[in-house]
Amino acid sequence: MLILISDAFDKGLPATLARFGEVTDDKARLPEATVVLVRSKTKCTKEYMDGAPQLKLIIRGGVGLDNVDREYAKTKGIIVKNTPAASSIAVAELAMALMSAISARVIEGHMTMANGQWAKKELKRTELYGKTLGLIGAGRIASEVAKRAKAFGMNVIAYDPYLKESDYARLVPMDELLASADYVSLHTPLTDETKGMINADAIAKMKDGVVIINSGRGKCINEPDLAAALRDGKVRAFGTDVWFSDPPPADCPLLTAPNVFMTPHIGAETKENLLRIGAEVEKIIESFAASA
Ligand code: NAD
Numbered sequence: 232m233l234i235l236i237s238d239a240f241d242k243g244l245p246a247t248l249a250r251f252g253e254v255t256d257d258k259a260r261l262p263e264a265t266v267v268l269v270r271s272k273t274k275c276t277k278e279y280m281d282g283a284p285q286l287k288l289i290i291r292g293g294v295g296l297d298n299v300d301r302e303y304a305k306t307k308g309i310i311v312k313n314t315p316a317a318s319s320i321a322v323a324e325l326a327m328a329l330m331s332a333i334s335a336r337v338i339e340g341h342m343t344m345a346n347g348q349w350a351k352k353e354l355k356r357t358e359l360y361g362k363t364l365g366l367i368g369a370g371r372i373a374s375e376v377a378k379r380a381k382a383f384g385m386n387v388i389a390y391d392p393y394l395k396e397s398d399y400a401r402l403v404p405m406d407e408l409l410a411s412a413d414y415v416s417l418h419t420p421l422t423d424e425t426k427g428m429i430n431a432d433a434i435a436k437m438k439d440g441v442v443i444i445n446s447g448r449g450k451c452i453n454e455p456d457l458a459a460a461l462r463d464g465k466v467r468a469f470g471t472d473v474w475f476s477d478p479p480p481a482d483c484p485l486l487t488a489p490n491v492f493m494t495p496h497i498g499a500e501t502k503e504n505l506l507r508i509g510a511e512v513e514k515i516i517e518s519f520a521a522s523a
Contacts, residue, residue, distance in 0.1 A: 232251065232252040232253075232265035232266060232520075232523075233252060233253050233254075233255065233260065233263045233264045233265055233266075233285070234248055234251065234252055234253070234254045234255070234264070234265070234266045234267075234268065234516070235255055235256070235257075235258070235260060235261060235264035235266070235267045235268065236254065236255070236256045236268045237256070237258060237261075237267055237268060237269050237272075237273040238268070238269050238270035238271070238272045238273050238292070239270060239272075239505075240268060240270070240292055240505060240508065240509060240512070241505040241506055241508070241509040243509065244268075244509045244512065244513075247509060247513055248512075248513065248516060251516050251517075251520050252265070261279075261282055261283050261286075262282060262283060262284060262285070263285055264283055264285060264286055265285050265286065265287050265288065266286075266287065266288045266289075266290065266516060266519070267283065267286060267288070267289050267290070268290050268292060268512060269289065269290070269291055269292070269298065269299070270291070270292050270293055270499075271293065271295070271298050271477065271496070272298075272477075273298065274298050275289055275298060275299040275300060275304070275311075276300055276303075277300055277303045280300070280303060280304060280307055280309060286307075286309050287308075287309060287310065287519075287523075288309065288310045288311075288312065288515075288516075288519050289304060289309060289310070289311045289312070290312050290313070290314070290512050290515055290516070291311070291312070291313040291314070292313075292314050292317075292508040292509075292511075292512060293313060293314060293317075293318055293499050293508065294313060294314075294315050294318055294322075294371075294372075294420075294499075295313075295420055295421065295448065296311065296313055297420075297421055297448070299311055310519070312515045314507075314508045314511035314512065314515075315371065316371065316507075316511070317504055317507035317508045317510075317511050318372070318498070318499040318504050318507075318508070319371040319372045319374075319375045320375055320501075320503075320504070321498060321499050321500070321501040321503070321504040322372045322375075322446050322472075322498040322499060323372050323375030323376045323378075323379060324379075324501075325446055325472055325494065325497065325498045326372070326376050326416055326418075326444055326446040326472075326498075327376060327379045327380070327383075329444050329446070329470030329471070329472070329492060329494070330359065330364075330380075330414055330416065330442070330444050330470060331359060331383070332470070332492060333442055333444075333468045333470050333492055334356065334357050334358060334359050334362075334442070335356055336354045336355075336356050338492055339354055340354055359380070359383045359384070359385055359414075360383060360384035360385070361384060361385070361386075362385055362386070362413040362414060363385065363386045363387075363388060363411050363412050363413050363414070364376075364377075364380045364385045364386070364387050364388070364412060364413070364414045364416060365388050365389070365390070365403075365408040365409070365411065365412025365414065365415045365416070366387065366388070366389040366390070366391075366400055366416050366418055367389070367390050367391075367405075367408070367415065367416070367417050367418065367419055367428070367447075368389075368390075368391055368417065368418035368419035368420075368425075368447065369389035369390075369391035369394050369397045369399070369400055369402065369418070370391070370394075370418060372418045372446070372447075373389060373391075373399075373400070373416070373418035374397065374398070374399045374400075376416060376418065377389070377397075377399035377400045378399060381399075385414075387399065387400040387401070388400055388401050388402075388403045388407075388408055388411065388412065389401070389402055389403070389408070390402070390403060390404065390405045390408045406436060409433060409436040409437050410436055410437070410438070411438070412437070412438065412441065413438060413441065413442065414441070414442045414443075414444065415429075415437065415441060415442070415443045415444070416443075416444040416445075416446070417429065417443075417444065417445045417446070417447040417448075417451050417452075418446070418447050419447050419448070419451060420447070420448065421447075421448035421450050421451060425447075425448070425451045426450050426451065427450070427451070427452070427453045428451050429443065429445075429451060429452045429453060429456075429457060430453035430456045431453070431456040431459070431460070434456060434457065434460045434465060434466060435465075437465070437466070439464075439465060440464070440465075440466075440467040441465075441466055441467065442466070442467050442468045442469070442470070443457070443466055443468075443469050443470075444469075444470045444471070445469070445470070445471040445472065445473055446471075446472045446473060446498045447473060448473055449471070449473040449474040449475045449476075449479075450475055452471075452485075454475065454483060454484050454485055455484050457469060457484075457485065457488070458484035458485055458487075458488040461485075461488040461489055461490055461491065462488060462489060466490075467490060468490040468491070468492065469485065469488070469490065469491045469492070470491075470492045470493075471485070471491070471492075471493050471494070472493075472494045472495075472496055472497060472498045473496055473498070474496065477495075477496050478495065
């Protein structure tokens with residue numbers, strides 16, 4: 232079988248997968264591929280799958296499957312798998328990094344010094360210790376964030392209507408979370424329910440000076456509403472790794488709003504995570520090959 236590696240995976244993966252067949256990164260060979268490996272760049276649309284008559288298995292290295300048309304894959308008998316457990320630590324560490332960089336004012340400290348300023352008096356910091364962190368979504372990544380936040384001395388609560396309990400956070404209704412969190416961190420998939428869930432109404436229910444972190448999906452935020460709340464100071468800062476589109480368009484209102492701290496969707500991009508994704512991909516292909 233031909234395995235097409237369409238996006239960026241660990242450099243050692245082609246050699247590991249060679250025992251299952253030919254491995255290529257030549258996208259022009261899609262029509263011959265039995266297995267396709269994607270991250271988030273390749274969009275597995277109807278047209279993409281129609282251009283791959285031999286395709287039997289799509290593996291998305293990562294969590295979200297929003298770049299794969301799963302309904303259409305089903306109609307064509309194409310199996311779709313992902314590697315949901317691999318990325319949790321990498322994304323949780325980035326969410327913590329954004330949160331602690333904002334409270335510690337690391338980025339303003341660096342930028343002012345790089346500009347030749349000594350802003351010791353201006354850069355008053357706050358601590359994470361003793362603050363309440365509200366997690367929206369209490370799954371794998373949120374649980375890893377919760378463990379780390381507790382080590383910082385934070386009080387961790389979470390809203391997740393699909394869970395009865397969590398070992399890591401006290402589950403509360405959404406309105407209670409919005410009213411009591413000093414930091415709100417998003418960890419849901421993008422669904423009809425979560426799309427735009429952080430809008431003017433939700434922000435109005437939050438504490439004045441709240442900090443919002445998004446390492447889930449960009450479209451869970453209503454961008455104009457959040458930009459307005461950053462401008463009027465209701466939201467003290469927004470740390471985000473995720474965007475409406477990768478990269479965001481030049482007119483994205485968050486690019487020019489004050490106190491936005493951003494990374495270019497690198498939550499899953501650790502060396503260690505690529506190795507874990509590779510190991511999960513190998514297992515998936517092994518069981519696919521055994522059942523073929
Ligand atoms: P997960 O499935 O373990 O957890 C998601 C949780 O969200 C579930 O417990 C689910 O019940 C909950 N949820 C669903 N709808 C909800 C709603 N309306 N309100 C509140 N909670 C809701 O997934 P995970 O591994 O923790 O990943 C979470 C998300 O993180 C992914 O879906 C993806 O969008 C995002 N992600 C981002 C990156 C990145 O690079 N920044 C990398 C991986 C994943």
